[in-house]
Amino acid sequence: MVTLDKAFTAEGSPNIALIKYWGKRNERLILPHNSSLSITFDHKALRTVTSVMFSKKLKKDIFYLDGKKQDLNDRDIRERFSIVEKMRRMAKTPARVIVVSQNYFPTASGLASSASGIATLVYVINKALGLGLNAKEMSIIARQGSGSASRSLFGGVVVWNKGKRHDGKDSFAQQLFKEDYWPQLIDNIVVVSTSKKKVPSRAGMRTTVNTNPLFKQRASSAQSRLAEIKKAFKAKDISKVAECTIADSNEMHALMLSTIPSIRYLNSASYAVMDAIDELNAREGKAIAGYTFDAGPNANIITISKYQGKVTRALSRLKKGGMILYVKTSRLGEGPRILPESRSLIKKSMLGR
Numbered sequence: 001m002v003t004l005d006k007a008f009t010a011e012g013s014p015n016i017a018l019i020k021y022w023g024k025r026n027e028r029l030i031l032p033h034n035s036s037l038s039i040t041f042d043h044k045a046l047r048t049v050t051s052v053m054f055s056k057k058l059k060k061d062i063f064y065l066d067g068k069k070q071d072l073n074d075r076d077i078r079e080r081f082s083i084v085e086k087m088r089r090m091a092k093t094p095a096r097v098i099v100v101s102q103n104y105f106p107t108a109s110g111l112a113s114s115a116s117g118i119a120t121l122v123y124v125i126n127k128a129l130g131l132g133l134n135a136k137e138m139s140i141i142a143r144q145g146s147g148s149a150s151r152s153l154f155g156g157v158v159v160w161n162k163g164k165r166h167d168g169k170d171s172f173a174q175q176l177f178k179e180d181y182w183p184q185l186i187d188n189i190v191v192v193s194t195s196k197k198k199v200p201s202r203a204g205m206r207t208t209v210n211t212n213p214l215f216k217q218r219a220s221s222a223q224s225r226l227a228e229i230k231k232a233f234k235a236k237d238i239s240k241v242a243e244c245t246i247a248d249s250n251e252m253h254a255l256m257l258s259t260i261p262s263i264r265y266l267n268s269a270s271y272a273v274m275d276a277i278d279e280l281n282a283r284e285g286k287a288i289a290g291y292t293f294d295a296g297p298n299a300n301i302i303t304i305s306k307y308q309g310k311v312t313r314a315l316s317r318l319k320k321g322g323m324i325l326y327v328k329t330s331r332l333g334e335g336p337r338i339l340p341e342s343r344s345l346i347k348k349s350m351l352g353r
């Protein structure tokens with residue numbers, strides 16, 4: 001049942017892909033060339049809080065992101081907001097909606113803000129419109145807003161299966177391991193820059209698919225690495241997880257670099273982080289930590305508690321040298337959840353009436 005004039009609020013977290021998604025076989029439905037695997041952050045480390053209220057008293061949809069009113073005529077925002085329209089049609093309601101979303105981490109700096117934003121939005125709208133969708137159904141809708149959002153509907157270790165169908169009904173994420181599966185696993189979120197990325201992921205992926213002759217090999221390479229990392233997670237083998245993570249990040253960034261024109265998201269601080277982790281692993285004689293970078297220069301370093309001290313020391317040296325702004329740590333986190341009414345972000349002044 002649709003609930004009108006009542007605010008619903010949810011929180012959700014971004015995810016970091018260890019086997020990366022970079023390239024679509026269908027742009028409209030957002031269907032990837034290869035499956036991907038991610039870990040979901042802890043709500044305490046990074047999170048998005050989103051409130052929605054559907055009302056027939058609203059003249060049009062209103063969307064606030066990080067305190068700023070967004071222009072729903074902007075193409076990128078409109079494309080992503082189309083999932084709201086889709087869900088509204090499913091609920092057969094003409095009511096307009098106000099959406100107020102707040103990211104508690106830097107937006108558009110390669111920290112997957114669209115993933116948690118869209119996953120949390122789909123989750124809270126499902127509640128407000130009483131659609132009763134399950135996580136798989138919500139993942140399919142979120143995917144059409146942003147590919148990586150399909151994975152943020154779940155906590156723990158998550159796989160987005162690429163699917164084979166043309167209509168995308170078999171392209172959704174599933175939980176591989178729950179958030180309490182490997183309590184020793186730690187992700188270090190290493191922020192070296194908070195500035196907005198130069199090339200949006202969507203445009204970058206398109207150029208890679210269209211211009212890069214190396215892209216042909218990417219799908220099979222990612223699929224076999226996915227099989228390898230799944231086994232490594234099953235065995236809780238941090239060395240193998242770290243090796244696969246490093247290899248897949250480097251493969252994706254090599255693809256970006258060899259795109260025409262070249263796309264480069266990493267900067268000198270990113271390379272300094274890579275050097276530090278490579279040196280640490282070499283000193284240990286095995287991989288004890290793995291780095292991965294998304295569409296931005298910030299790093300994620302995964303390790304386990306017994307090696308965390310060594311990772312922290314390596315990163316502190318870079319911080320002293322001015323290469324790193326700050327580091328946050330996260331364990332495996334949960335999927336989205338509904339918050340109490342008192343946590344609503346919707347203020348009367350935002351309603352414009």
Ligand code: 2P0
Nearest residue numbers: 017020021146147148201202294295
């Ligand atoms: C990933 N990234 O697997 C990869 C790795 C960035 C690098 O998914 O066009 O915002 O909305 O599907 O999901 C970021 O791209 O792109 C991304 P769209 P999305 O996490």
